[in-house]
Structure formats: C-alpha cells, structure tokens
Amino acid sequence: MTLQSTTLRVRGLLIAALCAASFSAHADLRILACEPEWGQLATEIGGDLVTVKTASAPGQDAHHIQARPSLLAQVRRADMVLCTGAGLETGWLPVLLNRGGNPDVRQAPGLFMAAEQVDRLEIPVTLDRADGDVHAMGNPHVHMDPRRVITISQQLAERFATLDPDHADRYRQQQQAWQAALEPRVDAWEKQAASLKGLKVISYHRTWAYLLDWLEMTRVDELEPKPGLPPTPGHLASLVDKAGKEQVGLILYQPINGDKAPNWLASRTAACAVELPFSPGEEGTDTLTSLYDTLIQRLTHALQACEGGKA
Secondary structure, eight states: OOHHHHHHHHHHHHHHHHHHHTTOOSOOEEEEESSHHHHHHHHHHHGGGEEEEESSOTTOOTTSOOOOHHHHHHHHHOSEEEEOOTTTTTTTHHHHHHHHTOGGGSSTTTEEEGGGGSOOSOOOSSOOGGGOSOOTTOOOOGGGOHHHHHHHHHHHHHHHHHHOGGGHHHHHHHHHHHHHHHHHHHHHHHHHTGGGTTOEEEESSGGGHHHHHHHTOEEEEESSSSTTSOOOHHHHHHHHHHHHHHTOOEEEEOGGGOSHHHHHHHHTSSOEEEEOOOSTTSTTOOSHHHHHHHHHHHHHHHHHHHHTOOO
16 A cells, blocks of 8 residues: 555545534543553544543553552443553552442443553463462553553444444444544554664663564563562673673663663663663653654664663
C-alpha cells in the first residue's frame, strides 16, 4: 500500500467517524484504566463516547497502587475497568474490584485485560518464589510493542461495541482510523531502528521485553539479580565481564529505576546507559504514538553517540 493510498484511506475513515459523530456527541461509557497506556488507547478508540479515568500516574510502578477511596468511587461508577492483566495488578486490583461494589466490572465484558488479548513472552515453565517477582502468565508489558497494541485495540473496540451497542459502528470506525494512521508509523519506526537490529543490551528490569522483540534486539541480562530485587554489588560486578564478552551496546532503564546502577555499569564497560520513558505522559509524551517516537529516537541516538565514543 502506497503512502498516498494510505492517506486517502485514513481520510475516508476519519470522515466516516466524524459523520457518525454528528448523531451523538456525549460520553456513554465510563472507563477506569489501571495504567496510562490503556487510558490513552481507550480515549483513541472511544473518542467522545467515553470518559476515561486512570488509577496510576505516568511512570508509576503499577505493581504497587493503593486501593484508595477515590478509586473505589470510580469503580462503583465504571462501565469498564481496563487493565494490563497477566498478574501485573494482582496486589491491588482484586481488592479494588471486591470493595468497589460493582459486579458489572468484576468479569467480562466489564473487565478487560489487555495483555490477555495477545500472545505473551516469558511465560515460565515452573514457578518458584526464589526466582523473584516472576509473572505466571508471562511478561505483562505488552504495550511496548505497537503491533500487539493494534490487536488489543481491535478487541477493545469490539468490547466497547458490546457494552454500548447503539454506537458499535462508531467504535469500529474510530479503531480503524487509528490503526490506519498507526500502521505506516510502525513501518517508519522499524526502518529508523534498523541499526538496532541484533544489538545486545542489558536492562534494569524485564520492562522492555516486547520492545526488544519488536525491534529484534537481544537482552543479555538484567541489572536486577532477580526480577523485583534491587541490584547488588556482586551482581553488578559480574555484569562488567559479561557486558564485555557479549559486546553489550546499551543499558536500558526507566526513570523510576534511578540512574546509579546503570551509570556505574556504563562507566566500567563499553556500553552506554539510556533512560527510556515507559508510559504516555512521561517526558513530553502524551500519546502512544509519541511514546514510540521517543523510544526509537532515544535508542538510535544513544547507540550513535556510544559508537562515536563516550563523552
């Protein structure tokens, strides 16, 4: 499909969505999203037919959210609770749903788990608490791969249509328009990130599994000795030799990790540390598209600078 034909298709879908919007311009579905990325996706697909609230702030660790009274009130009013799932919110979401007193959002169709709509990476064969914070249903951070997010958006539009059948066509049209606009960007990002293909990295946590899978990068190890446990001096020391032997190019971390351990390792190896945003709303990003833009720019610029020599 050429860029011109793609543009025409997007225009047609947007016009159809706008024409449909003339029949209804009020929000019908109340959505409580557990994380900013799903709140953003719900807004993109639902448009003015949805009112979206989020339970966590950009950059906040979604493992540790308090079931505070304001969230309980939002659960009571919600038509849908939209979360990552795959065990990410296990520590607080069941409490929120049970105390919220809204049976409609305790199960489908009012409960939507995004990660459970796609295939997941790193599903463990066995489970042992000694292995740290391992998710039994696999790595939950699926929003790092726009290809998977497109699939999730399709399922989300259908779920909106189920909950609000009077506007089913509009949800589908808005999803199609969003997907048609995103797909050429995905192709462009992959071309822009060609230099990253095959690159070996060390990450702070297993946050970036889907990003690495999408861009065909390889994670050699993590700064955490086990998932969820902070870096230790002994583990960091072992990574110095490993980074050299494996020719690691970048060390990836997010703001909540802090830069102490990544910079320590970078100062002792040929790899460079790069901080990456994790959710829309961090560091100037306000949409999923701008999040992916920033991720690709940060990674390619960091690699270019590192190959040119550390400052």
